Structure formats: structure tokens, C-alpha cells
Amino acid sequence: MARKPRPDRAEVCIIGAGASGATAAKVLTEAGVRVVALERGPWRRRESFGGDELANINRYNLWPDPLLNPRTARTSAAEPAREELFCPVPQMVGGGTVHWQGWLPRFTPNDFRLRTIAGPLEGASLADWPIGYDELEPYYDRVEWAFGVSGLAGANRFEGPRSRGYPCPPMPMSRYAENFHRGCAALGWNSFPTPQAALSRPFGGRPATVVSAFAQQHGDPTGTRSSALNVFVPQAAATGRYDLRPDCYVRELVLDAEGRLRSAVYEDADGDLVEQEADLFLLACGAVESARLLLLSRSGRFPAGLANGSDLVGRNVTFHEYSAAIGLFDDPVYAWAGGGYVSASSFQFYEHDERRGFVSGGHVAAAGVGIPLPINWRLPGAPAWGAEAKRVDREAFNHSMAVAMVLHDMPQHDNRVDLDDGMVDAWGLPVARITLTPHRNDLDQGRFLIDRSAEILEAGGARSVTKVYAERVTGNCSHQHGTARMGDDPAASVLNRWCQAHEVDNLFVIDGSSFPTGTGANPTLTIMANAWRVCDHILANRGRFARAGLAASGASR
Amino acid sequence: MAGEAAIEQEAPRAFDPHQRDTVAAAMARIIPSDETPGAREAGTIDFLERFLSGTGFIYAKPDGSGFETLSGRHEQAWRRRIDILRRRYAEGVRELDGRSRHRFGRDFVALAPQEQDEILRAAERHEAWPGGEAPAADAGTGPALQQTSAEIDLDFLPLLVLHTRQGFLADPVYGGNRDQAGWRAIGFPGPASLAEVHSGRYSTLAWFAEGHTDPSFENRKPHHGA
Ligand SMILES: Cc1cc2nc3c(=O)[nH]c(=O)nc-3n(C[C@H](O)[C@H](O)[C@H](O)COP(=O)(O)OP(=O)(O)OC[C@H]3O[C@@H](n4cnc5c(N)ncnc54)[C@H](O)[C@@H]3O)c2cc1C
Numbered sequence: 001m002a003r004k005p006r007p008d009r010a011e012v013c014i015i016g017a018g019a020s021g022a023t024a025a026k027v028l029t030e031a032g033v034r035v036v037a038l039e040r041g042p043w044r045r046r047e048s049f050g051g052d053e054l055a056n057i058n059r060y061n062l063w064p065d066p067l068l069n070p071r072t073a074r075t076s077a078a079e080p081a082r083e084e085l086f087c088p089v090p091q092m093v094g095g096g097t098v099h100w101q102g103w104l105p106r107f108t109p110n111d112f113r114l115r116t117i118a119g120p121l122e123g124a125s126l127a128d129w130p131i132g133y134d135e136l137e138p139y140y141d142r143v144e145w146a147f148g149v150s151g152l153a154g155a156n157r158f159e160g161p162r163s164r165g166y167p168c169p170p171m172p173m174s175r176y177a178e179n180f181h182r183g184c185a186a187l188g189w190n191s192f193p194t195p196q197a198a199l200s201r202p203f204g205g206r207p208a209t210v211v212s213a214f215a216q217q218h219g220d221p222t223g224t225r226s227s228a229l230n231v232f233v234p235q236a237a238a239t240g241r242y243d244l245r246p247d248c249y250v251r252e253l254v255l256d257a258e259g260r261l262r263s264a265v266y267e268d269a270d271g272d273l274v275e276q277e278a279d280l281f282l283l284a285c286g287a288v289e290s291a292r293l294l295l296l297s298r299s300g301r302f303p304a305g306l307a308n309g310s311d312l313v314g315r316n317v318t319f320h321e322y323s324a325a326i327g328l329f330d331d332p333v334y335a336w337a338g339g340g341y342v343s344a345s346s347f348q349f350y351e352h353d354e355r356r357g358f359v360s361g362g363h364v365a366a367a368g369v370g371i372p373l374p375i376n377w378r379l380p381g382a383p384a385w386g387a388e389a390k391r392v393d394r395e396a397f398n399h400s401m402a403v404a405m406v407l408h409d410m411p412q413h414d415n416r417v418d419l420d421d422g423m424v425d426a427w428g429l430p431v432a433r434i435t436l437t438p439h440r441n442d443l444d445q446g447r448f449l450i451d452r453s454a455e456i457l458e459a460g461g462a463r464s465v466t467k468v469y470a471e472r473v474t475g476n477c478s479h480q481h482g483t484a485r486m487g488d489d490p491a492a493s494v495l496n497r498w499c500q501a502h503e504v505d506n507l508f509v510i511d512g513s514s515f516p517t518g519t520g521a522n523p524t525l526t527i528m529a530n531a532w533r534v535c536d537h538i539l540a541n542r543g544r545f546a547r548a549g550l551a552a553s554g555a556s557r
Numbered sequence: 558m559a560g561e562a563a564i565e566q567e568a569p570r571a572f573d574p575h576q577r578d579t580v581a582a583a584m585a586r587i588i589p590s591d592e593t594p595g596a597r598e599a600g601t602i603d604f605l606e607r608f609l610s611g612t613g614f615i616y617a618k619p620d621g622s623g624f625e626t627l628s629g630r631h632e633q634a635w636r637r638r639i640d641i642l643r644r645r646y647a648e649g650v651r652e653l654d655g656r657s658r659h660r661f662g663r664d665f666v667a668l669a670p671q672e673q674d675e676i677l678r679a680a681e682r683h684e685a686w687p688g689g690e691a692p693a694a695d696a697g698t699g700p701a702l703q704q705t706s707a708e709i710d711l712d713f714l715p716l717l718v719l720h721t722r723q724g725f726l727a728d729p730v731y732g733g734n735r736d737q738a739g740w741r742a743i744g745f746p747g748p749a750s751l752a753e754v755h756s757g758r759y760s761t762l763a764w765f766a767e768g769h770t771d772p773s774f775e776n777r778k779p780h781h782g783a
Pocket of ligand 1: 015016017018019020021038039040041088089090091092093094095096097099100101102103104216217248249250251284285286287289290293477478479480511512522523524525527
């Protein structure tokens with residue numbers, strides 16, 4: 001690897017151009033800040049996306065290729081880790097939002113104080129957040145309006161107060177949503193149209209969605225699904241202040257003599273090493289990769305990894321688990337239409353209720369079966385091949401739907417991300433190793449939510465229902481949090497309430513790493529709202545940060 | 558269709574004739590032909606040989622106009638993966654023949670369909686047989702719920718099932734699912750071509766919602782080509 005000359009020092013360097021990194025880029029550049037963004041993956045344009053199930057779901061067109069980006073996993077530190085594609089997220093400009101379906105519920109006010117609400121839970125490391133719903137509410141609103149989220153204000157009875165409604169009406173009622181709402185209504189449970197990052201009407205210069213079947217896990221060739229790639233990246237680029245460098249893989253963060261962050265060292269597309277200096281660094285690689293990069297960045301001051309004097313970096317990781325009850329209906333439901341993950345949700349079993357015998361709960365929603373496209377659709381329990389398999393395909397493909405849950409897994413001190421000592425990725429860096437034992441609470445809560453999901457299907461008219469309980473936490477939601485908790489106590493957290501490292505004052509971690517608890521809802525609206533909040537704080541203190549940064553840069557030259 | 562002409566021309570090969578016949582025969586049991594087309598009519602063997610012929614047919618261009626040329630680390634990763642898969646097929650064919658000869662005294666291709674099913678089931682269950690050791694059963698991966706899986710981790714039988722399904726139900730541009738036979742069999746109104754999706758003309762609104770009245774969705778005739 002050759003070393004290239006140092007580029008100009010930046011005011012702010014953002015590492016990662018996914019959900020949180022692109023939010024920060026938009027907010028900072030629109031306020032006049034010049035930003036350098038380093039993104040390890042390519043900058044794909046929407047012309048490069050299409051309706052190709054084989055390429056996108058089976059051949060790693062957008063998913064990380066496990067031969068290049070392996071991870072390892074184990075259930076406890078006592079056992080050897082095995083290679084496993086644990087909780088992958090696309091590594092490219094736009095990050096995980098490139099091929100999501102974009103369910104965007106808000107967290108509820110109680111999500112920010114679960115420890116207070118539920119009390120201690122044996123074996124878990126529950127903690128309240130240092131911030132509350134009220135502090136995030138204005139930013140929820142901003143992201144919803146920037147994205148053109150479709151939804152119905154007030155329909156979710158368990159939602160906190162909102163300053164205004166949604167910019168776009170809910171998506172049209174799908175057949176599977178009808179079944180879901182009918183089931184909930186019959187049971188007396190609240191249900192609502194899932195807030196969705198899809199345009200139900202033209203918005204912000206973009207047309208309404210065409211309702212293709214190739215949505216979840218496909219990039220969007222039409223630009224009508226809202227994502228970091230479709231919305232925030234172009235908005236930041238339009239300012240002329242966003243120097244986004246794709247194919248630049250940050251390998252290490254380097255300290256200066258004062259213990260402040262001086263530079264990010266990255267490998268560029270030519271395979272050369274480049275050192276980028278900046279006043280402020282915003283880490284936005286996703287909770288697993290941000291922890292990995294901190295752990296890769298060792299120094300005399302931080303022998304166990306950057307900002308890791310507390311030994312908490314990588315710990316308390318939470319992932320959510322996705323599982324479902326599956327119903328067969330006499331009338332066709334075509335649950336693949338629209339991409340299969342749309343339209344109807346319930347928070348009826350979201351809030352903590354101690355009578356249930358476990359802590360907290362999760363979001364349940366109408367969905368397609370598995371990945372509901374022809375190749376990857378499969379009815380659990382059906383034979384994999386032969387005449388009977390073909391009969392099931394023919395008779396159930398159009399007649400099945402799922403009610404799926406987002407399981408709120410509990411944080412535990414020993415559940416963690418660290419560096420594998422026996423495996424490197426295609427760039428020669430040690431891979432992330434996940435150590436994770438599900439908490440008893442996770443499994444109990446999962447059974448409960450799947451049982452309720454099955455009841456919704458039955459009450460909604462299903463002729464038969466199959467339950468698939470979560471047996472372990474596999475990271476299959478692609479939701480990841482907790483690896484650098486925020487809190488007021490530096491001994492019990494890595495970041496302060498502004499997601500600034502307690503130990504390194506010009507380092508902010510703005511992805512889901514900061515979440516003390518994972519909650520039972522899809523996290524990305526909150527990840528983006530929180531990144532926006534942090535950037536507002538940075539802007540409000542811009543003079544202070546810049547002066548400190550200039551002093552540091554003077555010292556290092 | 559342009560894609561099909563290309564297949565005839567290039568006829569990419571990954572197997573010798575006996576391997577090809579054996580895999581094709583096994584695929585015909587994975588998705589049998591009945592009153593609707595099966596693996597054989599859909600051309601799943603052509604799909605597979607094309608896939609395993611090199612790295613030239615991994616990703617169709619999103620507008621369906623040909624295939625992407627891979628380079629660098631991605632190309633290397635795919636070459637490695639395809640080598641592994643080809644070896645697994647070569648071993649798998651040997652295993653099927655070994656089991657067939659041991660049980661029925663003939664190669665797999667020469668067996669009656671029910672006999673072939675019996676052999677495939679034995680291979681699937683890793684039943685021990687004198688001619689070879691039964692490879693340790695991989696934990697395998699159940700049906701993907703939300704995520705992709707690592708296909709090189711699969712044993713021969715699940716791999717064959719997966720590839721048969723792919724050849725039956727992937728976009729026809731990949732050489733299988735001939736005349737959308739697979740999609741028609743299960744009732745999926747796929748696009749007439751990848752270009753339909755790429756251009757935003759492909760909509761499934763008519764299947765998604767019934768009798769909706771949202772004005773923004775008017776004038777949006779569902780278009781599903783052939
Ligand atoms: C199929 C799928 C469906 C989903 N659906 C939903 C949903 O409906 N609702 C929801 O709320 N969430 C959903 N998610 C999750 C959502 O995508 C993530 O929560 C979100 O993208 C996380 O944002 P982030 O900023 O933390 O990280 P990401 O969006 O993952 O971005 C991190 C970026 O950092 C880059 N990066 C990593 N390491 C480095 C490095 N060393 N150097 C340079 N760059 C680096 C990566 O390439 C990536 O682009 C889904 C995810 C997937 C995969």
C-alpha cells in the first residue's frame with residue numbers, strides 16, 4: 001500500500017454515509033459546514049438498481065459478500081466462534097437504507113426509561129436513556145417531513161405526543177393489512193397503518209411509489225422510496241460542501257499528542273493509504289462496525305481501543321429478532337405485492353406490563369412470508385422439494401401472509417462485539433466477532449408476541465396458522481445498537497448525552513451504538529432523529545469546537 | 558428474448574455430459590413436471606450451467622441489457638465461490654451415482670423417478686452407505702426470514718434444491734424460468750422483463766389493494782407484461 005499526500009484538513013469528518021452519517025451530512029452542510037465523508041462502499045446511483053430477486057437477495061448484489069466481509073459468532077466466550085453472516089447491513093452510500101422497506105415508527109416515551117419502568121432484570125444491564133422522548137420529538141418531526149413519511153397521526157394509541165401529522169397519507173390498504181386490521185378489531189386491539197418511508201403521493205419533487213413487488217432488499221430504481229441515498233445524500237451534495245468519498249475504508253482513528261482525535265486513516269479505491277485530518281469526527285458506521293473501528297484504533301492512551309477506558313465499547317449489544325406467525329387464507333392476499341412489508345401494525349403489546357411476567361414488548365405487523373418473492377418464499381414446515389413442495393408453492397404462495405414481530409432483546413454485559421483473533425476480512429483487518437446468549441426474557445417475550453400474532457391471523461380469518469418461535473437471537477433484523485452506550489456516568493457509558501465520547505471530546509458516535517436499550521421498534525427513525533439532534537448541538541457550539549480543533553491542528557503540525 | 562439467444566450462442570458449460578444429465582435428472586425430481594411445467598421445462602439446468610460457467614453471468618444489468626462485468630475483489634470472491642460450488646456438484650454427482658449403484662445397481666440417471674426420490678432422500682438425510690462416508694450434516698439454514706444466507710455453507714442436497722428453485726423462479730434473463738414457466742406455476746405476475754421494473758412501469762398495485770380510492774393512485778394501470 002502506498003501512502004498518498006494528506007488532503008486538506010476538514011472541519012468535520014463523517015465516517016460512514018448510511019442512515020446516520022447522511023443525516024449528519026445534510027444537517028451540517030446545510031448550515032454551512034464543510035464536510036468530508038469517508039464511506040467504505042460504492043456510491044450506487046438508482047440506475048444501478050432493478051427488480052432482480054436472484055441478484056439482490058441470493059447473490060449479494062447489495063448485501064455484503066460473506067467471502068469479503070465475514071463475521072464470526074458464538075453464544076458464549078467459552079466456545080470457539082464460527083463464521084457467520086451475523087446481522088449484515090449493506091456497505092455502500094446509503095447504508096442499510098438502500099434496500100430497506102422503511103418501517104418508521106417512533107419509540108414511545110417509556111422506551112427512554114425502561115429501567116425505571118420495569119426495574120432491574122436479573123442478568124440484564126437495563127439502563128434509562130439520558131434523554132427523553134420530548135427532546136427527540138422535534139427531530140422525529142424533521143426526519144418524517146424530510147423523508148415524506150406516509151402514515152396516520154394519532155392512529156397508534158400508544159404513541160407519544162406529536163407536534164404535527166405525517167406529510168403523506170398512509171399507503172393504500174393492502175389485502176394483507178385488511179386481514180390484520182380485521183383481526184385486531186375483532187380482538188379489541190389497537191392497530192394502525194405502519195408509518196412508511198414510501199411516497200404515497202408526490203413529495204419533495206419525487207413521484208409517488210409505483211408499488212413494485214421488488215422493494216424490501218432491492219435498491220429502488222424509481223427513487224420513490226425514501227432513504228439516506230435518495231434524500232439526505234443529494235440534499236447534502238446540493239450544498240457544494242459535501243466531499244463524499246466512496247470506496248474509502250477507514251482502518252484506524254489516530255490520536256494527537258493531547259489525546260484528541262487527529263485523523264482517520266483510510267484505504268482508498270486504488271488501495272493507497274490516506275490520512276484525513278479534521279477538527280471533529282462523527283462515527284456513523286453502524287453499531288457493529290463503529291465498535292469494531294474503535295477497537296481497531298489502539299494507542300498508548302487507549303490500549304483496549306479508542307474511548308474504551310471503561311471496557312464498555314462493544315458490550316451490551318442488542319439486535320432485535322424477527323420472527324412470525326404465518327396464516328393461510330381462502331381468498332388470495334398476494335402478500336408479495338408492494339414488496340411485502342407494508343401497511344399494518346400494532347403496539348398493543350409494545351409497552352411493559354408486569355402481569356405478563358417478562359420485561360417490555362415489541363412491535364407486531366402484517367408482512368409477507370419470509371422474503372415474500374418467488375425464490376425465497378417458503379412456508380415453514382413444508383417439504384423443501386418434490387411433488388408436495390410444488391403443490392404447497394402453487395396453493396399457498398398467493399394465499400399466505402405473516403404477522404411478524406420485532407423482539408426487544410435485553411442488553412447484557414457479556415453480549416458483545418469484539419475483534420476476532422483468527423479471521424480477517426478481504427482488506428486484512430480482524431473481523432467483528434459477536435458473542436451473544438439470548439436472555440430468558442427474550443425467548444419468553446418472543447413466544448408471547450408470536451402467540452398474539454397468531455391470534456391476529458386467526459381472528460383475521462386465517463384458515464390455518466403456523467407459529468415460528470425465535471429460538472435464539474441471530475441478528476436477522478439488521479437492527480443493531482448499544483455498543484457505545486450514552487449516559488451521564490463515564491464509568492457506566494462510553495458517550496455522553498450528546499453522543500460525544502466521555503474520553504475524547506472531538507469524537508461523536510451518531511449511529512445506534514449510543515442506544516442504552518434496543519426497544520421493540522424499528523430503530524432507524526430514531527437513529528436519524530438522534531443524529532440530527534447531535535448535529536444541532538454541534539452547530540450550536542460550532543465556535544467552541546472549531547477553536548479547539550484549530551488549536552489541536554496547530555499542535556499537530 | 559435477447560437473453561435466450563445469448564444462451565444458445567454461448568452454451569456455457571460447467572459439467573461434462575454425464576454430470577449434466579445427472580443434475581438435470583435430480584432437478585426434475587426437485588420440481589417435478591405435472592399438469593404444470595417443472596424444472597425440466599423451465600430449463601433449470603441451463604440456468605445452473607450458465608451460473609457455474611465463470612463469473613460472466615452473476616448479475617444481470619438492471620435494465621436487462623446484458624450482464625455486469627465483475628472486477629477486483631468481487632470477481633475474485635465469485636471465482637472462489639464458483640470453484641467451491643463446482644466441486645460440490647462433482648462430489649454430489651459421484652455420491653448420487655454411488656448410492657444408486659449400491660442400492661439399485663445402476664447410475665442415478667438410469668433409475669425410475671421413485672427410485673431417484675429414494676436416493677435423493679437418503680442423500681438429504683446423510684444416511685450412511687458402504688461406498689462412501691456420509692458427510693456430517695451441516696446445521697444448514699432454514700428458509701430465510703429476512704436475510705440472505707451464505708450458499709457455500711450448504712450441503713449438496715439443499716444447494717441443489719436452492720439452485721433448482723432459483724432456476725425455476727429467477728428472472729428469465731438468467732436462462733431458467735423459460736417463458737416464465739415458474740412464475741406462472743405459482744401465480745406470480747412477474748415483469749415482462751427487467752426493463753419494466755427498472756423504468757418504473759411495473760406495478761403490483763392491483764394485487765396489493767382492492768378497490769382503493771386514493772386519487773394519487775388513479776391512472777396507474779397495473780402492467781405485468783406477458
Ligand atoms: C433489509 C433491511 C431492512 C430494513 N428495514 C428497516 C425498517 O423497515 N425500519 C428500520 O427502522 N430499519 C430497517 N433496517 C435497518 C436500517 O437499515 C439500519 O438501522 C440503519 O441503516 C442503521 O443506520 P446507521 O447509520 O447506523 O448505519 P448504516 O446505515 O448501516 O450505515 C453505515 C455506513 O458506514 C459504512 N462503514 C462501515 N464501516 C466503515 C469504515 N470502516 N469506513 C468507512 N465506512 C464504513 C458502511 O458501508 C455503511 O454505509 C433495515 C435493514 C435492512 C438490511
